[in-house]
Amino acid sequence: MAKVVAATGNEAVADALRQVNPDVSSAYPITPATDIMQRFTSFVSNGKVKTEMILVESEHSAMSGCIGASAAGGRVMTATSSQGLALMWEELFIASGTRLPIVMALVNRALSAPLNIHGDHSDGMGARDCGWIQLWSENGQEAYDNTIQAFRIAEHMDIRLPAMVCLDGFIISHSIERIEYLDDAAVKNFVREFRQLYPLLDMEHPVSYGPLILPDYYMEFRRAQAEVMTKVPKVVLDVAKDFEKISGRKYGLFETYRLDDAEVALVILNSAAGTSKDVIDSFREKGIKAGLLKPRLYRPFPYEEVGNALKNLKAVCVLDRADAFGGSYGPMFADIAASLYPYRERPLLINKIYGLGGRDYMPSHAELVLNELVEIAKTGKAKTLKEYIGVRE
Amino acid sequence: MADIIEIRWHGRGGQGTVTAAKVLADACLSSGRHVQAFPEYGPERAGAPLRAYNRISSKELRMHCPVLNPKVVSVVDATLLDSINVADGATNDAIFVVNTSKDPKEIRAKLKASPGQRVFAIDATKIAIDCIGRALPNAPMLGAICKITNIVSLDSMLEDVRKSFGKKFSQKIIDGNLEATKRGYGEVKEG
Numbered sequence: 001m002a003k004v005v006a007a008t009g010n011e012a013v014a015d016a017l018r019q020v021n022p023d024v025s026s027a028y029p030i031t032p033a034t035d036i037m038q039r040f041t042s043f044v045s046n047g048k049v050k051t052e053m054i055l056v057e058s059e060h061s062a063m064s065g066c067i068g069a070s071a072a073g074g075r076v077m078t079a080t081s082s083q084g085l086a087l088m089w090e091e092l093f094i095a096s097g098t099r100l101p102i103v104m105a106l107v108n109r110a111l112s113a114p115l116n117i118h119g120d121h122s123d124g125m126g127a128r129d130c131g132w133i134q135l136w137s138e139n140g141q142e143a144y145d146n147t148i149q150a151f152r153i154a155e156h157m158d159i160r161l162p163a164m165v166c167l168d169g170f171i172i173s174h175s176i177e178r179i180e181y182l183d184d185a186a187v188k189n190f191v192r193e194f195r196q197l198y199p200l201l202d203m204e205h206p207v208s209y210g211p212l213i214l215p216d217y218y219m220e221f222r223r224a225q226a227e228v229m230t231k232v233p234k235v236v237l238d239v240a241k242d243f244e245k246i247s248g249r250k251y252g253l254f255e256t257y258r259l260d261d262a263e264v265a266l267v268i269l270n271s272a273a274g275t276s277k278d279v280i281d282s283f284r285e286k287g288i289k290a291g292l293l294k295p296r297l298y299r300p301f302p303y304e305e306v307g308n309a310l311k312n313l314k315a316v317c318v319l320d321r322a323d324a325f326g327g328s329y330g331p332m333f334a335d336i337a338a339s340l341y342p343y344r345e346r347p348l349l350i351n352k353i354y355g356l357g358g359r360d361y362m363p364s365h366a367e368l369v370l371n372e373l374v375e376i377a378k379t380g381k382a383k384t385l386k387e388y389i390g391v392r393e
Numbered sequence: 394m395a396d397i398i399e400i401r402w403h404g405r406g407g408q409g410t411v412t413a414a415k416v417l418a419d420a421c422l423s424s425g426r427h428v429q430a431f432p433e434y435g436p437e438r439a440g441a442p443l444r445a446y447n448r449i450s451s452k453e454l455r456m457h458c459p460v461l462n463p464k465v466v467s468v469v470d471a472t473l474l475d476s477i478n479v480a481d482g483a484t485n486d487a488i489f490v491v492n493t494s495k496d497p498k499e500i501r502a503k504l505k506a507s508p509g510q511r512v513f514a515i516d517a518t519k520i521a522i523d524c525i526g527r528a529l530p531n532a533p534m535l536g537a538i539c540k541i542t543n544i545v546s547l548d549s550m551l552e553d554v555r556k557s558f559g560k561k562f563s564q565k566i567i568d569g570n571l572e573a574t575k576r577g578y579g580e581v582k583e584g
Contacts, residue, residue, distance in 0.1 A: 006419045006428055118434070139457070171457050175431035176418050178454075274455035358434075360458050 002247075003181045009137075009172035012144035012179050013079070013105045013165070014039035018049055019187035020151055022103075023074035023194065026054040026065025030084035031117045032169040033107040037079050059084040063091035063102075070100035071209045073199025075151070077102065081169060082109035085123045089130075095162045096131025097225065098209060101154035102162040104132075105147060108270070108321075109169040110357040118358020119169035121269065121321040124298075125331040131225060133163035133232055134299040136269050138255075140177045143167040145249060146296075148182070151191045152239045158231050160197055166298075168271040170358060186246050229300040236297050253302040255294045256309055258284060262291030264373035265310065265347075267336050268319040269295055272354070272361040279366035290370055295332070307339035313347040314377035317369045321355045329386050348376050351386040365390050397450040398544060399460040403479050404469035407439035409531035412557065413469070414445040416535060420545045420553035421449045429454050442473055449544055465542055468492060469517070469530055474503055485509045490537050490581070492517040492530045497584025513541055515581040517573075524576065525569035532570040536577025547578050 007015070014036045017025075025044075027037040044053045052074075054065045062078055070076040080088065085106060095102050106127075110120040128134060135150055137143040146165045154163040167173060182190075198207045213221055233253055240251035257277050259265055266276050273294040283290040293309060295301070310316055318337075320330025328334070333351035340346040352369055355361045368389065376382050400417070404410030411432045418430035429448040435441070446460045461482045468479050471493040480489070489512045491500050497514035506512050515537040517530035525532070532554060539550045554574050558567045 004422065006415070006422045006430070139455075168457075170434055171431075174434065175429060175457070176415055177429050178422055178427045271457035274457050277455050362458050362461070363456070 002183065005179055005181060006176050007140060007179050008035070008174050008176055009140040009143045009167050010035040010107065010174065011039060012140045012181075013147050013167070014043070015181060016144045016147035016187070017077055018043045019182070019184050020075070020077070020148065020191050021049045021188070022051050022077045024052045024054065024066070024069035024076045025078055026056055026062045026069065026076075027078045028056050028059045028062045028080070028084065030059070030081045032109055032119075032173045033079045033081040033084065033105065035173065036105055036107070059087040060091060063088040063095065066102045066104075067091060067095050067098065067100055070095070070102050071098065071199075072201045073196040075155070075194035076100075077104065079105035079107065081107045082111055082117075082123045085127055086111065089127075092127055092130040092132060092162075094210070099160040099228075100162055101160050103147070103150045103154055104162065104164045105143070106164045106166045107169045107173045108166050116357040117169070119171045119271070119321075120356050120358065121166075122356075124164070124166045125322040125324075127164070128299050128331065131161065132299065133161055134166060134297070135163065136166045136296055136298050137172070138270055138273050138294065140167075140172055140175070140179045141249075143172060144179060144181070145243065145247065145251065148187055148190060149239050149243050149251070152242070153232070153235055155194065156235045156239075157195065157197070159228060159235055161228065161232070166270065171271045180247075182247060190242065190246055232300050233297060233302050233305075251296065253297045253305055254309070255296060257292040257294070259291035259293060259309060261289055263289040263314045264370060264377050265291040265293060265313050265316050266319060266366065266369060267293045267295070267310070267316060267332065269298070269321065269332065272319065272321065275361055275363060276366045279363045279370065283370055288370070288374060290373075301335050301339070303335070303339040306336065307342060310336070310340060311343045311346055315350070315373040315382075316347045317350045317352055317373055319352050319354050319369070323353050323356070333386070348380070348382050350376070350382050350384070353386070353388045354390055359390055361390070396452055397448060397454075398465065398542070399463050400447040400449075400465040400467060400538075401460050401463035402445040402447075402467045402469060403473050403477065404443055404445070405439075405473070406437055406441045406443055408469050409529050410443060410469045411445050413467075413531035413535055414447050416531075416553050416557045417447055417538065417545075418449070419557065420550045423549050423553070424545065426451055427454045433459065442477060463487060465490070465538065467534055467538060469534055471495070471500075474500075480504050480506070483510065487511075488541055489513065490515065490534065490541060492534060494519060497582050499584070501584040511541075512584045513537065513581050514584060515577055517577060520573050520576045520580065524573040525566060532573035533577030533580075536574040536579075537581035539574075540578045540581050547575070550574060
């Protein structure tokens with residue numbers, strides 16, 4: 001029987017990890033992810049899991065430890081945020097290039113400088129092209145569900161890629177919400193026994209990891225890595241279908257909310273999508289055909305499916321909780337624009353940057369943007385393509 | 394009761410305000426509702442003003458932002474009445490619960506509460522000192538909120554206080570908090 005609890009996002013992720021019971025974890029604390037590993041290390045100390053816990057001196061070593069343990073043939077996980085992810089940077093590519101199915105919770109937080117510990121997507125967006133699968137989560141329930149599913153996706157024999165599960169720092173990680181936990185046995189059964197692939201510790205079948213590959217084969221290797229990414233969406237959907245059977249909760253590549261007949265829509269990730277949905281409802285009550293698309297599988301990005309879901313709208317605003325410096329658009333805007341590029345007829349697109357460093361995203365922000373979209377849909381003209389909202393000028 | 398009830402807590406670091414919001418969320422969960430409890434995270438220092446929030450609803454809670462228009466405002470430290478406007482954004486029918494030894498009518502005047510708003514006073518600090526021996530007013534505040542809002546029964550609330558405090562504290566402290574919750578429930582007065 002599922003259990004209903006009032007728990008924080010971090011608590012839920014830690015409990016999901018306890019239920020999965022990985023072989024090895026290597027970790028270093030950083031706010032706001034610290035709480036996950038603090039709880040998990042108590043599970044280790046109290047004998048609730050059999051995980052071998054490696055406490056290291058930095059995130060670079062944390063990811064290195066995960067890579068070693070995963071190559072050795074173990075089921076491996078860790079958690080981090082912000083500067084921690086930044087310090088893991090080179091190791092992230094080694095994990096994906098070596099095709100190691102490590103699962104990592106990324107509690108999204110702003111990057112320094114200036115120092116800020118609060119929720120924003122700069123960390124995850126910076127790592128979007130490092131070859132990891134990314135699943136983003138609106139609330140504690142989704143963070144819990146995505147963590148469990150991430151093991152099945154990453155470890156799928158057709159995939160074998162690392163996966164990160166993103167959740168908003170503080171807004172979700174430290175807020176208490178109603179969350180439904182699955183039975184320990186149901187989760188154990190769902191993630192299945194870990195299947196090794198070319199484990200380093202199999203002395204009978206010696207293998208080498210991390211070889212030098214010169215120009216004669218490097219490009220073929222990368223081509224193969226690009227190819228495996230194309231298989232991810234199907235696996236994500238298959239795993240979601242299995243997960244629905246045990247949880248009753250549906251997951252896709254992305255979520256659409258009142259989008260089918262919509263004329264204007266917001267594209268927005270994570271916790272702010274929830275706030276936006278309530279505002280969409282109030283616009284619908286006024287007779288305005290508003291909808292929303294919330295990406296879940298962000299890498300690989302389901303360009304075709306997203307483009308197809310948005311192409312018939314009149315005006316769309318992509319809201320980014322991170323900026324891409326260089327005078328360009330926010331990172332998600334670039335992906336949404338690319339997904340709509342193949343269509344001759346497509347909505348007018350605008351980009352808003354919001355919520356950096358934990359700045360609150362309020363219903364009034366969603367209202368402002370939706371009103372602007374209604375005007376754009378009417379006139380066919382956008383005044384400003386990219387703009388910061390909720391900011392002092 | 395409305396579909397959703399939004400609560401704003403005003404306290405100072407170290408008074409157990411955030412714990413109170415958590416206990417309330419947990420207690421309301423038991424009746425099958427959706428709940429949220431979250432503080433505003435700033436530089437956390439003992440004595441610094443802080444806010445925490447609750448949302449309790451029969452429907453799924455999707456809003457992930459601070460409460461702007463609280464139906465219930467719980468002021469755990471009355472000295473805050475001089476420094477911040479605790480009535481900011483409160484609904485026209487808002488309920489204020491203030492930890493004070495003063496007469497609720499005096500607090501009502503200080504808050505300039507509108508006719509539709511209700512103001513209650515409870516000497517939660519004194520009750521806490523009587524029952525627990527320390528100025529930790531959160532348990533009597535919870536009792537008072539329980540009585541005034543009816544969002545959860547006293548029994549459910551006591552059960553949750555027992556559960557939450559049971560993890561960390563001795564039986565004496567738990568019993569003290571249970572007694573303090575009951576007295577908060579019994580002694581709250583309207584002005």
